[in-house]
Amino acid sequence: MGVILLTGIGSVVIAVIISFLLFLGSIFILVGSIGLVRFPDIYCRLHAATKGATLGMMSIMLASIIFFYVAGLGFSARNLLVIVFIMLTNPVGAHMIAKASYHYDVELWTGSISDEWGGQ
């Protein structure tokens, strides 16, 4: 692209904001992935996977919106839609995986301290 409109101090500030958002998003997704490996059972792993991916994607999309706006390519409403749909579909996906696992008798981790659902 390279059509950044702002010059001088403004462009530096914008660049820092965009880089920070990208960095934050990548970190959250990375931590989500590490959690996916480290956590003991499928239910705990879902925690790491859904939360990390949602906020990570949100930050990256936000960075993308700011970049394209500043670059003079208009406000990309499509990226906003991506955020909305990720926020809608991610929890539903996690919910369905958890529900299906439980109904297929996937064991809770042995360290779990309560199960009030209890095979109903």
Next chain:
Amino acid sequence: MARQLFANIAIALIWAFLHTSYTFKDFFIGFVIGAILLYIFQRRFGQDFYLRKILKVLKLSFIFLKEIVVANFQVFFLVIKPKLYLRPGIIQLPIDVRSPLKIVLLANMITLTPGTLTMEISPDNKILYIHVLDIGDEEAIKNDIRTKFENNIKECSK
């Protein structure tokens, strides 16, 4: 609510046409003027000013966004600790909201917030089964969800 929204849009259109302009900017100015007029004449409609409801929705979204960020940092610290410290478990949460849309909203919000994940709803739509990553104080978790989300969702639909 629908009547007020219709009136507001009509005022905005009239404003834009009086300026013989069809840009979004003029429509927006007209919309703001219409909102002010509706606020002044709200008794005429016999119901509350409809933008007040929008404010409540905004408040709910704001709380929700804050909770998502908190949730991520919580998982972040749990993951990077050298020794895994977890007390997971499934708890029951009795819910008050009844309409399917609100239950979906509540369930999704619970999933995206710190340490909780909705697993299943009981057949009579009265109890949510929630997987919690770290059960310290069960009542505190339940109260948290109630005060932060459930009450605000109820407020929005009044």
